[in-house]
Amino acid sequence: MSKIFNFCAGPAMLPTAVMEKAQAEFCNWQGLGVSVMEVSHRSPEYIAMAAEAEQDLRDLLAIPENYKVLFCHGGGRGQFAAVPLNLLGDKLEADYLLTGQWSKSAVVEAKKHARITETDIMTTTIDGKVTVKPTTEWPINAGAAYLHYCPNETIEGIEIFDLPETGVVPLVADMSSTILSRPIDVSKFGIIYAGAQKNIGPSGLSIVIVREDLIGYARKAIPSIFDYEVQAKADSMFNTPPTYAWYLAGLVFKWLKEQGGLVAVEKNNIAKAALLYNFIDGSNFYSNNVDNSVRSRMNIPFNLADDSLNDTFLSEAKAAGLLTLKGHKLVGGMRASIYNAMPIEGVQALVEFMNSFEKKHA
Ligand code: PMP
Numbered sequence: 001m002s003k004i005f006n007f008c009a010g011p012a013m014l015p016t017a018v019m020e021k022a023q024a025e026f027c028n029w030q031g032l033g034v035s036v037m038e039v040s041h042r043s044p045e046y047i048a049m050a051a052e053a054e055q056d057l058r059d060l061l062a063i064p065e066n067y068k069v070l071f072c073h074g075g076g077r078g079q080f081a082a083v084p085l086n087l088l089g090d091k092l093e094a095d096y097l098l099t100g101q102w103s104k105s106a107v108v109e110a111k112k113h114a115r116i117t118e119t120d121i122m123t124t125t126i127d128g129k130v131t132v133k134p135t136t137e138w139p140i141n142a143g144a145a146y147l148h149y150c151p152n153e154t155i156e157g158i159e160i161f162d163l164p165e166t167g168v169v170p171l172v173a174d175m176s177s178t179i180l181s182r183p184i185d186v187s188k189f190g191i192i193y194a195g196a197q198k199n200i201g202p203s204g205l206s207i208v209i210v211r212e213d214l215i216g217y218a219r220k221a222i223p224s225i226f227d228y229e230v231q232a233k234a235d236s237m238f239n240t241p242p243t244y245a246w247y248l249a250g251l252v253f254k255w256l257k258e259q260g261g262l263v264a265v266e267k268n269n270i271a272k273a274a275l276l277y278n279f280i281d282g283s284n285f286y287s288n289n290v291d292n293s294v295r296s297r298m299n300i301p302f303n304l305a306d307d308s309l310n311d312t313f314l315s316e317a318k319a320a321g322l323l324t325l326k327g328h329k330l331v332g333g334m335r336a337s338i339y340n341a342m343p344i345e346g347v348q349a350l351v352e353f354m355n356s357f358e359k360k361h362a
Contacts, residue, residue, distance in 0.1 A: 029045075050250070067212065073241070079206055089145060102155065157300055173192050176198060193206055208228065312361070
């Protein structure tokens with residue numbers, strides 16, 4: 001079989017080296033004669049592995065001491081509910097910034113628990129590209145329990161690199177599709193959360209990085225498994241955690257360290273994204289309508305000049321070993337998700353295919 005590249009937005013491709021390691025020790029983990037999936041999360045072997053995974057993540061993101069790292073159930077959407085339930089305390093209001101479908105979905109969940117002020121921070125440039133208003137124009141409301149935003153909108157392909165100054169208002173970020181793609185200054189955030197199935201590992205797990213002083217204010221009715229205080233006290237093992245996903249995330253963290261950490265990973269991601277965007281920009285057949293300053297390095301949506309060719313594009317791409325390029329149903333077109341695990345060869349193969357498809361059909 002020739003090389004297959006999977007451009008799925010999530011669950012996304014995982015590093016081949018990680019999969020091979022997992023495969024090699026699938027039935028006999030650490031010489032125990034059983035799979036890691038069959039081992040108790042209370043066993044010394046599992047606890048040591050879990051702690052090492054956390055430490056590796058702390059090293060990669062330079063997470064300060066005064067932050068807890070939680071390995072939770074429920075993916076990204078689980079945190080759409082957990083964030084308000086944990087952070088509102090006796091406050092009634094929270095602020096949400098809107099940049100696309102995922103930030104909007106977060107609002108729908110939060111509205112069940114709080115008075116939400118939503119602010120659309122999208123705008124267009126003079127040449128008609130979609131962009132995000134400068135952080136200095138973002139509303140900061142001192143009465144809000146927190147300010148929530150999504151630094152990478154997976155569907156629209158919008159990534160926000162600048163950080164706002166929010167003063168005493170905790171900044172909460174849904175980093176599901178950008179976490180670990182570049183270094184970030186964790187100390188600027190109250191909470192960072194992410195569903196795992198893009199840059200971390202398999203689905204079912206979400207990572208929450210939470211500043212300690214924000215823990216302990218959960219609403220009484222919160223389900224215990226979503227209570228950061230309960231999970232922090234139990235080292236994320238209040239109940240049975242998603243053990244296989246946690247293990248695999250640990251392997252991904254080790255792989256990221258071997259790549260040279262996030263500085264090296266970011267360099268590679270910049271090169272991969274530039275390759276694809278430059279090709280799209282140089283063509284009259286393909287287009288991307290996001291302004292350069294906020295173009296996602298992880299999710300690159302694009303359109304064909306003629307929509308009626310979409311199905312042919314997808315089937316010819318599949319035949320060429322390039323999978324899952326269909327855009328999200330809400331926006332249509334195409335989308336190439338090129339997370340950390342996508343090698344530059346995958347992007348080169350995509351560009352070559354797009355080039356020959358254009359020559360054939362333009
Ligand atoms: N936030 C973002 C930015 C996402 O891309 C996704 C899923 N694609 C989610 C949240 C929801 O994640 P989950 O399916 O794990 O609930």
